[in-house]
Amino acid sequence: MKSVDDFRLRLGKKELVPIVLGGMGVDISTAALALECVRLGGVGHISDAMVPSVSDKRFGTKFISQKTKFFKFNLGNDDKSAVRFDLGQLDEATRLHIGRTMEAKRGEGMIFVNCMEKLTMNGARETLKVRLNSALDAGIDGITLSAGLHLGSFGMMAENPRFRDAKLGIIVSSLRALQLFLRKNARLERLPDYVVVEGPLAGGHLGFGLEDWKQYDLRTITNEIRDHLKAEQLDIPLIPAGGIFTGSDAVSFLAEGSAAVQVATRFTVARECGLPAKVKQEYFRASEDDIEVNATSPTGYPMRMLKNSPSIGSGVRPNCEAYGYLLDGSGGCAYIDAYNREVLAHPHAKKIKVLDKTCLCTHMRAYDCWTCGQNTWRLKDTTYRLPDGTYAELTAEHIFHDYQFSVDHKVALPEQP
Numbered sequence: 001m002k003s004v005d006d007f008r009l010r011l012g013k014k015e016l017v018p019i020v021l022g023g024m025g026v027d028i029s030t031a032a033l034a035l036e037c038v039r040l041g042g043v044g045h046i047s048d049a050m051v052p053s054v055s056d057k058r059f060g061t062k063f064i065s066q067k068t069k070f071f072k073f074n075l076g077n078d079d080k081s082a083v084r085f086d087l088g089q090l091d092e093a094t095r096l097h098i099g100r101t102m103e104a105k106r107g108e109g110m111i112f113v114n115c116m117e118k119l120t121m122n123g124a125r126e127t128l129k130v131r132l133n134s135a136l137d138a139g140i141d142g143i144t145l146s147a148g149l150h151l152g153s154f155g156m157m158a159e160n161p162r163f164r165d166a167k168l169g170i171i172v173s174s175l176r177a178l179q180l181f182l183r184k185n186a187r188l189e190r191l192p193d194y195v196v197v198e199g200p201l202a203g204g205h206l207g208f209g210l211e212d213w214k215q216y217d218l219r220t221i222t223n224e225i226r227d228h229l230k231a232e233q234l235d236i237p238l239i240p241a242g243g244i245f246t247g248s249d250a251v252s253f254l255a256e257g258s259a260a261v262q263v264a265t266r267f268t269v270a271r272e273c274g275l276p277a278k279v280k281q282e283y284f285r286a287s288e289d290d291i292e293v294n295a296t297s298p299t300g301y302p303m304r305m306l307k308n309s310p311s312i313g314s315g316v317r318p319n320c321e322a323y324g325y326l327l328d329g330s331g332g333c334a335y336i337d338a339y340n341r342e343v344l345a346h347p348h349a350k351k352i353k354v355l356d357k358t359c360l361c362t363h364m365r366a367y368d369c370w371t372c373g374q375n376t377w378r379l380k381d382t383t384y385r386l387p388d389g390t391y392a393e394l395t396a397e398h399i400f401h402d403y404q405f406s407v408d409h410k411v412a413l414p415e416q417p
């Protein structure tokens with residue numbers, strides 16, 4: 001019986017353990033977590049979502065307080081069009097987060113950064129260009145373009161000296177999206193080095209409709225893309241993601257021609273994961289009924305999360321002067337509209353509730369939008385309980401090795417002290 005360890009991911013001259021830790025913003029897939037996966041021979045993603053905020057936390061920079069101070073004059077203003085990002089600071093934060101992670105890298109694996117293109121940051125093109133090029137300049141091994149795939153992103157990096165040597169990949173949820181990307185980028189004569197195929201059971205934002213995600217399944221989409229690439233004689237490694245919970249799940253994709261698998265949910269309860277310990281317990285405790293796909297993300301993409309996420313219904317004042325990552329370029333965000341509507345409807349209320357949208361920047365940063373994969377309810381079966389009834393966190397190494405070596409759909413429990 002085969003295990004994941006019988007396969008290798010070939011990326012250029014590298015041969016890697018075919019396990020890719022998916023990017024989890026905002027600093028849920030921490031550098032520490034990604035670096036463990038790299039040390040063990042796989043690929044680890046950090047994320048550049050809200051990178052100034054991450055830099056403040058990791059390195060004590062003051063990007064957020066400086067920005068808040070700078071735009072203080074606008075706090076009471078519904079119009080957020082004046083709130084712009086300082087591109088120099090964005091560059092500095094990106095270089096710090098990525099540069100320091102690369103310096104700490106040990107082992108044979110690779111560090112990639114997940115770049116969520118839906119973070120339009122009130123100026124999609126110029127901010128994205130800085131994020132991508134600063135990441136390359138800081139020495140990142142690879143960039144994975146995700147949610148809201150900007151068809152012009154490869155073009156924005158074309159002048160960078162590392163454009164052809166760094167690994168560049170994209171996340172898609174359909175053959176159509178892949179075809180569109182390839183068509184738009186044909187003139188650059190540079191194919192993606194890998195394609196992550198993300199199915200409907202993943203965590204974070206979904207590339208499917210709120211109503212129809214259940215009609216899709218990862219294997220069908222992956223095979224469709226695999227067959228298409230074969231017919232076109234395009235040799236691009238495929239990396240399925242979403243709902244791959246055991247080593248055997250992974251093997252079933254590798255045996256059918258996938259180059260690696262991307263996984264995340266199992267690692268949300270790793271010690272090295274950025275979620276606070278209390279939140280990890282929420283993930284452990286969750287039952288299947290506690291997980292939903294909803295429309296509260298102002299990005300317009302459905303998002304999977306625990307139903308008891310404090311972000312749901314929170315009527316926090318929009319925090320765009322400090323954050324503003326989802327501002328659309330004209331100072332707009334669906335949360336601002338929803339918030340203003342509720343304020344208008346309840347002019348005398350001290351506290352309002354906003355049910356349909358959430359201030360994603362505020363809540364992701366505070367770790368109280370509990371986005372998760374569909375299999376989160378199975379996490380409780382991956383560990384043991386402590387005398388106080390809580391679940392024991394796992395090491396990233398344990399989870400990685402369980403994916404790498406387990407067979408027969410077994411999940412190895414960690415040793416009890």
Ligand SMILES: Cc1cc2nc3c(=O)[nH]c(=O)nc-3n(C[C@H](O)[C@H](O)[C@H](O)COP(=O)(O)O)c2cc1C
Binds near residue numbers: 241
């Ligand atoms: C907590 C959490 C946060 C995530 N955040 C992001 C993100 O910021 N960007 C992204 O492209 N994918 C994100 N994802 C998706 C993962 O990178 C990954 O592709 C997917 O969850 C894999 O499926 P699995 O969780 O069932 O293993 C997130 C997933 C989780 C569980």
